[in-house]
Structures are given as structure tokens and as C-alpha cells.
Amino acid sequence: MFQIDLVEQCKKNNRKGQMQLYRQYCDGxxxxxxxxxxxxxDAEDVLQESFIKAFQKIEQYEGNVTFGxxxxxxxINKSIDFLKSKKHQTVPFQESHMPLEEDDNWNVNxxxxxxNIKCAMEELxxxxxxxxxxxxxxGYDHSEISQILDLTETTCRTRLLRGKGYLKQLLKEKNYGARH
Structure with a gap:
């Protein structure tokens, strides 16, 4: 069955169609x-909440992008919401202390x-x-990230550049080294 047919079934609250879409996308x-x-x-909980929300809001799906x-x-939004709800009191990070690196070079040694990169990313x-x-x-671009996180594209670009600089610094501190 075609994806659009499954989505249409889901819009009619068809449980069989919902199960087929769920099985098609649950692993990914x-x-x-x-x-x-x-x-x-926690991932299972996020996944369940995500599918519930998707089926509740399926009327809003217009087909401009793939259902996936x-x-x-x-x-992603449910995952971030989940992490925010579990977040303990933290010390705010002063963004002004990070210099803004103005390049698109993501090369590392x-x-x-x-x-190593994934571990360092967890510390950002x-x-x-x-x-x-x-x-x-x-693989999202600035426009997509800004929509998902409700940021301006400029803020998204700034945070990406600062995040990259911070990531390179973390890799250096862990003696992995990073190209400049």
C-alpha cells in the first residue's frame, strides 16, 4: 500500500492503517x-508519545515533505521536551565567552x-x-533546524558555529586533536 493511502486511512482514524504506518517507521x-x-x-516512551501526537495531528500533515x-x-521535538523535563538545575553557559568561528570547515584529525565525536557532542x-x-x-539545514527549535536562522547559524568551536575545543582537551 502506498504511503499516501496509509496517511489517508490514518486521517479517517483507521487503526489498521495506523499500525501499518507505525510498523513502517517505528525502528527508524x-x-x-x-x-x-x-x-x-526513555526512547520507547518518546516514540510512543510521538506516534500518539502524530496520529492526533495527522490532519495537519499536508504532504509537503515525506511522512517520515x-x-x-x-x-526530535518530543526527545528534546523529554530531556528538558528531566533536566536538573544547571549553571547557565555564558555564550559571550565563546568566540564565533566563521567557517564551514568540519574537518577533524x-x-x-x-x-569520540559523539561523546564530545554529549558534553556540549x-x-x-x-x-x-x-x-x-x-542532516537538517539551518531553515529546518530553526523551524524545529523555533529559532531564527541567524541564531541557528550562530549556535552551530559556536557549537562547532566548542566541539573542537572539547576534542582538543581530550587529546584527540582537531584541525584548525
Missing amino acids: MFCVAMRYVKNTK AWLKKIV DDITLN PEKYKYVVMMYLME
């Missing part, structure tokens, strides 16, 4: 949630592994971490 969306929440049980892309935005302040993750791991 679970992986997206895991990249953010880092815990299987639309659902992925919901999963060849001996740095993807795992939240406002940088999500922008960097969405750009590098999810």
Missing part, C-alpha cells in the same frame, strides 16, 4: 530518539573516531548540542 524513529535520550526505555520527515521532527551545552546534532547527524 526509535534510532532517532535514542540519539537524543540515550536510554532504551514530518514524523522525525515530532520525534583522521585519528578521531565517530564515537544543550543549546549547541541539539543544533549540532540536527545538522551533523540528522
